[in-house]
Amino acid sequence: MLTAWLFISPWVLGFLLFSALPIGLSVYYSFTSYNVFQPPRWIGLANYRALTTDPLFWKALYNTAYYTFLSVPLMMALSLGVALLLNSKLPGMRLFRTVFFLPSVLSGVGVALLWLWIFNPDYGLINLALSYLGIEGPLWLFSPQWSKPAMVIMSLWGMGGVMVINLAGLQSIPPQLYEAARVDGATGWAQFRYVTLPMLSPTLFFNFVTLTIGSFQVFTQAYVMTDGGPVHSTLFYVFYLFQTAFESLRMGYASAMAWILFFVIVTVSLIQIAVSRRLVYYEEN
Amino acid sequence: MRTVTRKARALLAALLVTTSAVTASAQTEITFWHIFDAGPAAEFIDQVVQDFNAANPDVRVTHLGTNFWDYWTRLTTATAGGIGPDVAMNDLGNVPSRAVAGVILPLDDLLGDDGLEPFWPATREAVTWDGRVWAMPMETDVRVLYYNKELFRAAGLDPEDPPETWDELVAYADALTVVEGGRIQQLGFGPTLGNTYFPLYAMLNGEDFLAEDGSLRFNTPAAVEALQWMVDRQNAYGSRAMTSFSATFGTGASDPFMSGKVAMIIQNNTFPGQIAQYAPDLDYGVAPLPHNGTPASWSNGFSLEISASTQAPEAAYRLVEYLMSDEVQAAYARLNYSMVGNMAAAQADDLMADAAWPVFVEQMETSRFRAFSLEAPTWYDTALQPEVDAALLGTKTPQQALDDAQRSYENEVRRYRETN
Numbered sequence: 261m262l263t264a265w266l267f268i269s270p271w272v273l274g275f276l277l278f279s280a281l282p283i284g285l286s287v288y289y290s291f292t293s294y295n296v297f298q299p300p301r302w303i304g305l306a307n308y309r310a311l312t313t314d315p316l317f318w319k320a321l322y323n324t325a326y327y328t329f330l331s332v333p334l335m336m337a338l339s340l341g342v343a344l345l346l347n348s349k350l351p352g353m354r355l356f357r358t359v360f361f362l363p364s365v366l367s368g369v370g371v372a373l374l375w376l377w378i379f380n381p382d383y384g385l386i387n388l389a390l391s392y393l394g395i396e397g398p399l400w401l402f403s404p405q406w407s408k409p410a411m412v413i414m415s416l417w418g419m420g421g422v423m424v425i426n427l428a429g430l431q432s433i434p435p436q437l438y439e440a441a442r443v444d445g446a447t448g449w450a451q452f453r454y455v456t457l458p459m460l461s462p463t464l465f466f467n468f469v470t471l472t473i474g475s476f477q478v479f480t481q482a483y484v485m486t487d488g489g490p491v492h493s494t495l496f497y498v499f500y501l502f503q504t505a506f507e508s509l510r511m512g513y514a515s516a517m518a519w520i521l522f523f524v525i526v527t528v529s530l531i532q533i534a535v536s537r538r539l540v541y542y543e544e545n
Numbered sequence: 546m547r548t549v550t551r552k553a554r555a556l557l558a559a560l561l562v563t564t565s566a567v568t569a570s571a572q573t574e575i576t577f578w579h580i581f582d583a584g585p586a587a588e589f590i591d592q593v594v595q596d597f598n599a600a601n602p603d604v605r606v607t608h609l610g611t612n613f614w615d616y617w618t619r620l621t622t623a624t625a626g627g628i629g630p631d632v633a634m635n636d637l638g639n640v641p642s643r644a645v646a647g648v649i650l651p652l653d654d655l656l657g658d659d660g661l662e663p664f665w666p667a668t669r670e671a672v673t674w675d676g677r678v679w680a681m682p683m684e685t686d687v688r689v690l691y692y693n694k695e696l697f698r699a700a701g702l703d704p705e706d707p708p709e710t711w712d713e714l715v716a717y718a719d720a721l722t723v724v725e726g727g728r729i730q731q732l733g734f735g736p737t738l739g740n741t742y743f744p745l746y747a748m749l750n751g752e753d754f755l756a757e758d759g760s761l762r763f764n765t766p767a768a769v770e771a772l773q774w775m776v777d778r779q780n781a782y783g784s785r786a787m788t789s790f791s792a793t794f795g796t797g798a799s800d801p802f803m804s805g806k807v808a809m810i811i812q813n814n815t816f817p818g819q820i821a822q823y824a825p826d827l828d829y830g831v832a833p834l835p836h837n838g839t840p841a842s843w844s845n846g847f848s849l850e851i852s853a854s855t856q857a858p859e860a861a862y863r864l865v866e867y868l869m870s871d872e873v874q875a876a877y878a879r880l881n882y883s884m885v886g887n888m889a890a891a892q893a894d895d896l897m898a899d900a901a902w903p904v905f906v907e908q909m910e911t912s913r914f915r916a917f918s919l920e921a922p923t924w925y926d927t928a929l930q931p932e933v934d935a936a937l938l939g940t941k942t943p944q945q946a947l948d949d950a951q952r953s954y955e956n957e958v959r960r961y962r963e964t965n
Contacts, residue, residue, distance in 0.1 A: 293964055293965050295646060296621060296625040297624065297625060297643075297646045297647070297648045298646055298647065303964060303965075306963055306964045307964050309963070310960045310963045310964050313956070313960070314956070314960060315953070315956065316927070380789070380792050380793065381785070381788060381789035381792055382728065382789035382790070382792070382793065383793065399785065399788055399789070402788050402792060403938075404935075404938065404940070489930075489931065489934060490931075490934045490938065491931045491932075491934045491935045491938070491940070492931050506618070507923065508922070508923065509621070510964070512964065513964055
């Protein structure tokens with residue numbers, strides 16, 4: 261028994277010191293005024309009250325919700341579509357799978373710069389293509405209306421990881437089910453609806469939950485590309501939290517924000533789990 | 546005889562070792578943090594510290610340079626953890642924040658009989674709070690107008706007669722702008738290009754946002770007029786055309802002015818060094834900022850501050866005094882066109898002989914720092930900039946934008962008071 265504890269002690273210590281302790285402290289800090297240089301001062305619920313009247317807090321919440329509700333369904337649909345295509349037994353599939361997966365491996369400033377150019381209003385690829393169709397493309401990242409859709413498009417490019425999970429799920433569906441469906445006279449669409457979707461539902465559910473949690477925490481694009489602008493249109497929740505904590509040095513206020521986000525994500529996840537019980541029903545059959 | 550000599554030598558050696566150990570332990574050790582982590586600046590500061598150590602044998606200074614982007618996190622974390630440096634460079638624009646937080650020492654004792662007289666007028670207010678002096682202005686900067694003489698000649702303008710007022714600037718800009726097929730090919734002047742922002746235009750129109758009671762006020766008539774002018778300039782050749790044109794530029798060789806695409810631009814005093822590096826053949830001139838009745842410019846900079854938790858305030862004082870001395874400041878100024886805080890050093894003869902430097906010095910006399918707000922220290926970013934963006938995009942009128950900025954600022958002040 262002692263040996264077992266010794267074996268896992270590095271992880272346990274690490275978890276306690278670097279995860280559990282800071283999380284516990286942040287609960288405490290959310291009830292204080294703490295600027296890092298002076299000891300935290302207890303102010304009760306003042307941070308939470310002040311947040312409810314902070315227009316930037318509501319704007320950040322709206323921006324993040326908008327981004328999540330737009331990107332998650334699109335990402336799920338696109339990754340499923342591509343996975344279905346890549347599941348066919350045509351030559352060159354392995355090459356295509358690599359090609360579709362590669363963008364999700366890239367990250368950071370390079371990708372941000374790449375997309376800054378793709379979205380350039382005058383010379384960018386997207387507006388150039390639109391101009392051939394006779395459409396004058398929008399200002400994308402420089403327009404308050406189009407900046408979030410632009411970021412959603414950018415995130416869709418990195419759907420490789422989700423696509424690969426869908427692909428694995430598709431390949432684990434027993435082919436006998438498809439044979440049985442064909443024998444019963446099912447068309448392609450019917451096969452998809454009555455065999456593929458139900459058998460894939462656990463995978464889809466997993467993607468749904470993890471994509472949502474990830475989208476609520478969108479940060480890098482705002483930090484690197486737009487700095488929350490223009491006109492606060494890409495002020496995402498975690499970006500606002502980051503600014504409050506590390507640029508304004510208001511740790512108490514930022515901690516309160518962090519815990520509100522936690523409750524929002526937990527609530528949304530619980531709703532998703534409750535809704536999914538109807539889907540899981542197919543699988544148990 | 547030989548034994549005595551050997552013993553004597555051994556005793557002498559032991560004595561020497563002990564004495565030097567005693568002297569070493571009697572040395573006061575202090576640390577100095579700065580942003581010069583590489584290149585000529587790092588060698589320069591290394592030499593300065595060496596000279597100080599040699600001239601002050603009872604003090605030993607160890608210094609650490611961190612690149613600009615990581616410096617602030619490092620300094621904040623170390624100070625919060627109690628292992629911060631004794632002397633540190635910091636932001637000259639928000640000294641009162643640290644004075645109020647109690648993390649720096651007042652430096653009144655450091656000043657001679659002249660007080661703050663040796664330093665630029667713009668910096669004197671920046672280092673003062675609540676009647677005391679809290680920092681030394683190690684380095685400041687100033688914005689001036691850079692203009693492309695070749696483009697001037699091509700447009701039939703006199704390259705030795707740059708614009709001095711806003712009206713002249715507009716006339717010159719129109720003459721220097723070339724629009725083809727709805728796209729800007731060459732721009733005379735872009736109000737958002739370069740090292741400039743709305744508060745600077747407000748200053749040039751006589752508005753510094755300070756109300757009598759010390760709070761900030763953004764929606765005054767002078768401010769609205771300045772924002773309207775900025776919006777007009779931004780949309781003079783088409784709002785969309787200007788936005789797309791501006792989006793094609795970056796830094797270095799793709800800088801709007803250095804690439805020769807923009808004829809006039811507002812930049813700071815370190816720009817000539819960049820031009821020498823990226824566009825050495827550029828034929829350009831430097832002039833004071835064109836204004837609308839109030840000659841002005843905007844300055845920020847780096848301060849030298851002593852930590853409140855230092856164990857050796859006297860030694861730290863001496864280091865700061867040395868770093869602010871005429872010789873060190875003049876050498877620092879020569880390094881890369883830095884506008885040092887020490888006026889005498891900044892006006893050294895060899896510096897004044899340079900073509901652009903006298904313009905910087907002239908502009909420093911009318912330059913000011915941005916107004917400081919304890920409750921909303923980044924008001925220019927949080928409350929003001931988004932509203933300015935909205936006005937430039939045309940979604941709000943300048944009056945609406947500045948009214949909303951005022952509301953935003955007051956909200957921030959109220960939130961600060963509620964949670965502090």
